[in-house]
Amino acid sequence: MVTIRTAALILAALVPGAVAVSAGVPPWSAVAVIAVVVVLAVSIDFALAADPKALRLKRSGDTAVRLGEQASSELSVHNGQDGTARLLVRNAWVPSAGLQKHNYTFSLRPGQRVALPEDFKPTRRGDRPSLGVTIRSFGPLRLAFKQATHHPDWTLRVLPRFESRKHLPEKLAKLRQVEGATAIRGRGQGTEFDTLREYVPGDDVRSIDWRATARRNDVMLRTWRPERSRRVVCVLDTGRTSAVRVGDEPRLDAAMDAALLLAAVAQEAGDQVDLIAADNRARAVVSGVTGRGLLPKLVNAIAPLQPSLVETDFEVIISEILRRERKRSLVVVFTALEPGALGEGLLPVLPKLVARHQVLIAAVHDPALAELASTPVTDATSVYEVAAGTRALMERQKISVALAKNGVSVLDCPASTFASQVTDAYLALKAAGRL
């Protein structure tokens, strides 16, 4: 392939050509001579260019980054050939990977290696793939080049933002309250027997264990703590309703955020957290992970999830839950209160689930709907908008009443407080000993 320099060379050759013609050389002969010279020069230059396919590429550095943060890594190019390689390298990634600099121009002597910095500032969650590294290798005169594209299998995993982390200290404090670990309340709430301790004035006399008091010379008091080692199952609906934009992000992202906060608090409370993300088939499953490793594992599992335009098959989800969870657990379904999706998908199979587990349906409220229902009436069009919005709200009301009738708790709140409220609901259930 030729470069712009070749065009410039042809134009420059017009000057000696003109001189030769004015000296009596036939014009076509001058053209032929120039053409031969240019073709020769370009061919030699092309032959001397290093083979871009033979260059070795390696990448090292971050492979995962939280959305909103920066990742950096290095792309190293190694010249294992005999000649010097004059290179123009384009490191192509999807635009949402937010790579700061794509193109590099440099020379590599034989055996030399260079590390090109990669600074990512991703703008979208999920797996951000590399689209290939294109290398253009020029000849010494830069009249011609060889070009090849390497397609290495590199991806940068962008993890969810986990914005609701900011609520974590508050929720943990609440949890400690519930567990009775703080000094504010003398006695923990809960139903599980914890320890016996000596009575101090002010304790609830109803908690005195008379049998133990009789054995010892002191008045002994039973303390209680909430149940531990309970199970929480987060179900993320990735079907069509999760693609709806609520505020700035899709409903699925709000659900992920809430699920992560819930998992963090539940894990701290000593509960086992499982996660199933599914639409018409299971997209991601995390189960049986305890301790500190849970949160990273969850984040990794849900990072590449994207909404898909299919109807969620709740039958699949529920049979999956019933198969996995033998013990009674709290099943939190992150979905949308959509009459079509829930009324026809979830309601018919819900009794099977409710019979075995405690179910909480958590839905992000769509503010656009309420806005539509309260459009100021100025003309007939706005009346239709108000009517359509009102009807959608009524149908949602209906579905939540139907769900509640089935013994399911329903949580319907705006995206801004969603994660916090879901965790609060969990803590309330825990405090009430209903897990």
Place this chain on the structure above:
Amino acid sequence: MTKKRRRWHRIAIPFIILILLNIAVFVPHWLAEPDSSDPHYLSPTVAGETSAQKLAETLQGKGITVRRETKTSDALTAFWSMGGKATLFVPAPEHVNPTYLWMLRQSPAGSRIVMVEPGDAELAQAVPRAAAAQRRWATAVTSAGPECKLTTAKRAAVTRTRYTEWLSPEDELIGKYCFEQGLVSLSFNGIEFVLAGSDDPFRGDRLSENDNAQLATDLLSARPTLIWLDLHAAEPNPLTYSEQSPPPNGKPIPSLAPGREVERPDASPRPKQSTTFSPRPRQTADSTATMEAPSPFPNWLVPLFVMLALAALVLAIARGRRLGAPLTEPLPIEVKGAETAIGRSRLYRRAKARGAALDTLRLEARRRIGQTLGLPPQPDREVLLDALAAQLGRPREQLADILFGPSPENDAELESRTIELLQLVEHVTRNGREK
């Protein structure tokens, strides 16, 4: 797959457009060309679009005897019997057998033969000196030229095939040229051959255009008798010799009866293509127009442009090669909030569903009012109206009209009823809150 297909389109579409343009030009041209095998083509008697009936009538009006012959043999016999006082008109020389064409040369001196657009093959037999120089795409209307003695017509459509002469370097042109070589008169053996470059002046449908009629009558009325060879298909070879019937006087006289072709004895002159002569453009003083003028441009101009074009081509190639494919990004699915509700509002508007829209709003209004007044869900009409009338002190009929009234007839009524309804709800709920 789609990318490949698009690339294929990019290459194919320009060619398809070119082919279509060609078809659009050539097919109508081919359809518009008259067909010499039509029975009415330049016929003096048969009526039709390209018939020469009108011309024959004009000639008869001028006192010319028009004899129509449908066989060349008959025409030649009649022509020769006139002894130089006749014109032979050959509208379709391509159908005349080459042997008869060759025989034309032996016509009596002083005769005139008018041929319509003979090709090189026909001329080689009839007038070897004449040659077809170039053929135009369509007949051009040209002026006769200042020294034209063949006709008094000024402008006529006769220039499609142009004629010239085969000349050895020392020869002079002997023909009379008119209409930019579209009309030529050549004397050969004392016979005047007139070659018309196009059939337009003789056709009935073109006779009235320009001076076509004048030209045609001038060409055909030079002798008192006109023998019109009305021929529309190729003829069989004439019977010349046969072993069964030897020539009468031992002299080779060509028979005019149609028959089988037999080897001519060597004594018989055979039509021969000239090999030593070459066609030469006319180079007489009065006809410089057809000579190639010396180029006004210097000889280095074209080579210079070729060089510039080469440089431009190289530049295009150099700029055209991109550094790897464009960056692509699979985007996640996102749906606008409240999309279904907005869609429903549009459906309401398109269907002008005023009743349905207002019913929805009334249902919701009754629910909210009922709730505010502390009535059971879905209260009875009478109960609700009673309670509301008692609360507001407004007439029952008016409230019934607002909450249960008829469907609105037009947009203005819908609007006013909706405002009424919303105001009522607002009023009741505000009152309820204040209490």
